[in-house]
Amino acid sequence: MRNETEETIAPGFWELRTGWSRLKHTLLLEPLLGGSRWAAAFGSLLLFSFALQVVTGILLTMNYAPSVQTAWPSVKFIQEEVPLGWLIRGAHHWGASLMVILLLVHMVQVFVWGAYKRPREFTWMVGVLLLVSALGLAFTGYLLPWDQKAYWATKVGLGMISTTPVIGDGLRILLQGGPQLGNLTLTRFFTLHAFVLPGVMVFLIVVHLYLFRLHGVTTPWWESPARLRAQSEPFWPGQAWKDTVLAMAVLIGLWLWCIHWPAALGEQSDPARPYEARPEWYFMFLFQLLRYLKGPYEVLGTFVLPALFFVLLFFWPFLDRSPHSDPRRRPVAISLLAIGTASLIGLTIFANITDVRMHEPVAAAARAPVDAVVAAGPIQKLEVAGLYKKECASCHGVNGTGDAIRPAMRSIPDFTSLAWQMSQTDLAITHQIHEGAAPLMPGYKDKLNQPQILALAIYVRAFAIEPSPTAPTPNRPSATREKAGSKPAEAPPAIVAPEKKPVSAPVAARMSPEQVYRAYCMACHSEDGRGSLVRKAMPTVPDFTDAKWQTSRSVSQLKASILNGKGPFMLPMKDKLGGTDVEQMVAYIRSFQLGKQVVQVQPGPLKVPRPEGPAPFAPPADEKPLVSSPAQSDETAARIHVATSLYRDYCIICHGPGGRGAPMRISMPRIPDFSDRPWQESHSDAQFMVSILNGKGSLMPAFHGRVSDDQARDLVAYLRALGPPRTGNEAPATDFAEQFEQLQRQWNELEKQLHPQAPPAK
């Protein structure tokens, strides 16, 4: 009030330039007939929930990439790695349901109040269009995560649309963007969801609000006009307060809901894997209705009833001509509303309750296809060598060192480096050939079949096997010659590079700083460089993110610590690093400052190549297969991969590659030897689990939080596999453990050949 009188006298600084008071008057000071009411807040609540969807939606687009290859991984990234990503996605996901509920409440209220009656018909009709747009947003948003649920629900949804008479097919193709559900569907749905429909909604909301303000709030039917006039007050602040309080309650409810029930992300969509498609709960009644409508009646459920419903709803203000707003004097309209609402809610509940699911057989069938392929003939070593020459040698070199191209491609690995070989699991190599590796290595899954990729992985492994300089390796070359017959034998890698210099002293010279950090430093200094996990046991471990610590240490001090080790626990690295790498490592350590850098702990869920193609692989009879059999299931393979890399990341630094604990025994005399039979037998799996998760003694940190329970279980299997082979009749506990042991034996076999130079074991 004070402001206003001032402004009428002499406009202030802002008023003169913006005309703010007029805007305020139009926006906020419009009188409400009958005063503020809690019941009048639902429209504002809807507006608030829409604004929340806009904000969270915009945030999500920052990390979302709509394409078949990237949609699911980017949503997974948002959900699992982006800070607060789970909350923003949760709020957007559940916010959609919230909006549907609020829409229903708002509409029922408007209907009961008779707020659609003359002259407010258009306000109602715009509202119905808003409802349709919101449902359109729900439908288009459902596809975007590209998980199984999204894929199949949209496939069914598009199927329903295609049953629309005459234009159905066209409509489906138009929405789909292409002949099948794929990239073009995702980009189209994304555009509709993120630009077109929200734009339409904003326009409709402006019109809706304009019409609302034009005609004023609908007054309760039970109050007399005189009383209403007496109670009038401006929108601000009375009604705004009530709106804000309710919005706050809704928001807190939504946050709590999101914390308790995070938005789900299913498995990545796979058109070959059966899935029980279900739409979001508010479309369920329509979905279930189709169970009961057959043949010519089908279109009744997919098109006629919904269309009729919306047309009726849209034109309702002109159909209901009664001038009364008191519900007691509108029996037909109110009973229609009651029947309509009750049947919508009832059908929704009924549909969700009676929904029959058949999880078991479907899940069983989904696993079936894996073993469809059976061996048809072995791949000859000759063929592998030719394949390597053709596909790989141009970058990696015939001798596998990659030396020729390294000046241009610094990250290329040296296959003859033991350090590189030790840092890679068999599956990791296979995976990189299959999928490619950033930034330059292409994936070969389209070009080569599974056996060829496996054979190449073995070939890559063989580069590190040092032939004795005098006597050639006994059986390998001769075996090759026998098979090659009269043709001049393509020499296996060990022979191809006989002039290869002995593995150079700085064996890690060609690992990237991140690889070195992961392999040698991370177990103690943690992913974020803070070292907080081991601080209790090692109070002197520095915090790399601490700016004070960073400035107090010179580059040469850090270099000296890295090269010569420090204190009882930090091992010297000078036999593992060359001169230039130390500088890189120091730079890497520096970049942890202020928490700016975090090492990614796990390579995301591994897409494990599955056996396929007509010409599977069997190793030559006289050669030991170095890679586990392709028969292991995807899941087992992925778990083995994860456990192996976990062991590499967290355990190898102290326990050593063979689990003997040799590297640390001097400073940690009580470190166990995993290969020791009595020790293995005296500890139960549960004890292992507890030690991994909660730590042990003063030096073994707790890995709780870095390692999940399931991963810990797999790590236990890994530790068991490090032990001596089981005696005869005692069978391994699980299929997984057995597979693991098999892989470990093969690995040990390989390691035995590599052992003399294996760095951390010394």
Place this chain on the structure above:
Amino acid sequence: MDADFPETPGPRRRFLTLCTSALATVLGLLVAVPALGYFLAPLCSRLGKSEAGPEFQPIGPQDSLPIGQWKLVSFEVVNQDGWEKARSRRSAWVRRNAEGNTDAMVLSPICTHLGCPVSWQPDRSSFICPCHGGVFDANGNNVAGPPPRPMDPLESRVEAGQLMVRWQDFKIGVAERVPVRG
């Protein structure tokens, strides 16, 4: 303010009004027509459609298939998916009818009702659609529920002992079997 302008415009202003409206309409159309064309393009263009359908894909040796039992096999199809040639996986239900028989029955798992993937229920000896409860008998004939036609057979042949299958999409929800060109 209003007083500055006469209530009824003169002929000059009426003409200008007409011209401006016409020009603005043309301007709008010049944007709207190509925009609409772009939006409706999937209806008529061959965008992302390959000339021939997917090729025959091997799904394993014929002998390895069980006789008289339905088995779900999966294979890859290559298709032009927008800007990229994409490999995606498809599956099919396969049954070999007798020993030494060169043919096998291969059915698309896509329910003819609305496109959900059906699964074989051995205890009921029928295919059941998990979405709307459609039921097909052991030969893929629709026997109960809403599906309008039997399950769709896929083309197959045997080459050097390998069973080869060609993927095909069909229009769903209609009684006659219409291939959808992909």
